[in-house]
Amino acid sequence: MATNDESKKVRKLQVRRFKPEENPEKHYLNEEKGLWAWMTTVDHKKIGLMYLGSIVFFFFVAGVLALLLRTELLTPARSFMDADMYNQVFTLHGAIMIFFFLVPSVPAVLGNFILPLQLGAKDVAFPRLNLASYYIYVIGALFTLFAIFTGGVDTGWTFYTPYSSTTSGGNIMAMTFGIFILGFSSILTGINFMVTIHKMRSPGITWNKLPLNLWGLYATSIIQILATPVLAITLLLLTMERMLSIGIFDPAIGGDPVLYQHFFWFYSHPAVYIMIVPGFGIISEVISTFSRKVIFGYWAIALSSLAIAFIGFLVWGHHMFTAGQSSLANMVFSFLTFLVGIPTGIKIFNWLATMYKGSIDLKTPMVYALVFLFLFTIGGFTGIMLGALAVDIHLHDTYYVVAHFHYVMMGGMVMAFLAGLHYWWPKMFGKMYSEFWAKITCAVIFVGFNMTFLPQFVMGAQGMPRRYFNYIDQFQSFHQFSTIGAYIMGVGFVMMAAYMIHSLVKGKPASSNPWGSRALEWQTSSPVPLHNFEHTPVIINGPYDYHKPMSEFQLGIAAKHGHHHAEEEVAVKVSKQEKE
Amino acid sequence: MSGHHISSAKFLWGVAISLFILTFLTVGVAYIHIPEPWNVVVKISIAAVKAVIVAAFFMNLWWDSKFNVMLFIMSILFFVLLVGITLLDTLYRVDPVPSF
């Protein structure tokens, strides 16, 4: 067994400098060609891109559904769809956005692409499992599409019993089964990432030199592993309820519907942290890079991710304040909910402190990071209000909740995802996008977003219930303002698609390190070579040490028998986890 | 390395026999009729001892890295969280099951 003194051991390594090759002729995108090679690839980068294609598709579908909803809400009465249709559309918007876009977006797309690069590994620990996760995701998605075309689902994305188990028409079986399958994709990705972070690190990457993006992904993996199985069993029970009427959740047969809500939220509350915590990781990377400054409070940020992951498991009952649970549980959950604010606040202040007196470079990813800080803080504060028991009785199931959720998910997580996408885009494709159009688009989305969701806070506080097809005339001006905002946001995303495609086709070639970052993924060429690094990287500095020269970040083990001679010798700590 | 512990055949048989004995014990206890809360406690304790024996000596956690042990404990801990906090609701409802 690895003993404690071994972990303190220092090892001498013969190293030399490896400058990344600029605009390499061979890279992961062109080394293996053909559709078949793509579909059967075990390369984490290509799998990341396949996920990217899939989630963009689902984001588009669910986004169009959202625009349909907003269009319907232009007038207080029926505009163009009937109430049943409306129920189906908001259910699909929610279910697709959450299960097929938000949950896999950052971990499966950016995480897959970046995680091994930031570790200096050739791939994730289980590459075939990684590919399997992708196909499990696709199969789950097919079930869902099948459900949409064979009757749809109108229960809301939460599938509350007994409505979902008995009354509701539509194809709930196929939908829940699709999401059940999807859960396995999420679990397997989590396992893969955790093992990779533990076992596949390059020499010198100790826990305190791990990029904060990886701390975020690590915390996310923990939640995925601990929470997703409970969703799986819940949906399995729901399926059985519908198929065999087992009655555990059905009051007509003797069961308890609130128990379903406990099980469901035991997953689904931590699941919102599956969505947002990896976003925190991206924001840490971006803010440090574009402030040219070492991150403030490294351990505070790293450990607050783990703290959020843990506390996230203690607060699920705040979704059930009005569902008839005991008042004791209500009070305990309300109290615990406030605790989440602490680690989140710690993060926000550390990011602000990182920017303070930094040399801030307002490139697009940084602009998105600032948008994130602004919108996420609003979303977080309104969450505290909803967590307060007395206030929640008034605000529960109103547009206030809708606005809060969209501020944290869209304003928080999607902005973080866009920050990450713009930040790593040059690394992924070796092309730059138009900085000008990217910033214009960001402004359009920002304006559209706030126009859409700010009025919803007001409406909700005044009593506009969520999920309603009709409303009283009093709310019409708010709804119309909100709908116009949604269209503006839609235009923003079309603009983004346009300049991104332009970048792929005609973009200027990117250098290996366009942002001057010190992190490991930027010390290899853009696009990345098939096996990520031509050498085994050696890490002697932290990933945010901007006060140290770039050359110190490009060390790799000198080949023993090659014609390259070692340039120098460095001492790195031997970590228990890592291998020679 | 930690992962390559090889147990002797005798040892493995010993582990299995101790598990068999504990199974007899737990069936036996069921026929004694211990008063209400304690019969559950006794049976679950025996089961827990058996589970720990399996985990430690069949699954080799005894010789394994501490992180794997922690994972095992963590899963139990989160299960207890799920049950414990749910019971905070279900045990203290005014009406145990909403009547329909």
Place this chain on the structure above:
Amino acid sequence: MSQPSAVEEKLEHLQHHFIDSDQQFEASKLGMWIFLVTEILFFGGLFAAYIVYRSWYPELYLLASEELDVFWGAVNTFVLIGSSLTVAMAIRSAQLNQIRGLIINLWITIGLAVTFMVIKYFEYAEKIEKGILPGAHYSYDGIAHEKANIFFSIYYMMTGLHGIHVLVGIGLMVWLVFKAKKKVFHSGYYTPVEITGLYWHLVDVIWIFLFPLLYLID
């Protein structure tokens, strides 16, 4: 790690992105342990439902468990513990390069697992005969409690899910036998045997709890 082994190292199993067999082995084992965590929480949901309903209706559990046959439950416990032993022996054989022993032990394990399922089948058949079915389909009137159907819903879900895990385990072990016959495993590489063993022991541990919780309430 770097000690030269007595047997000449075979390295066909080593995947390109790992540095050595040890790293690969440790990674696989850690992955399996994390998977077992998810399994525990997967069953955890059912155990939670069990506990909540038991806290509501303790008398129901006393009455309903009398329908379960302690004798066959105990036999199945012995069968599963025995199969855990043979799996552990199989791993030991692989570690010692005794491929014949490995295959024999795997076959015994498969046999015990099948025995378990056969006993389970007779238990189910006997109940279904009586009309003890889950939830709304419940039609037995031998238990004087209006929620008896819920107990059996939980019973069928728990033992059914456990049974599915046993079937998966049988499948995995048949696959291991095929691999072993092709001489894939040796003392330097037996990772699939080891991690299947871990899975099988967990299935055993779950049964160790199911037995007293369902059969031995009184």
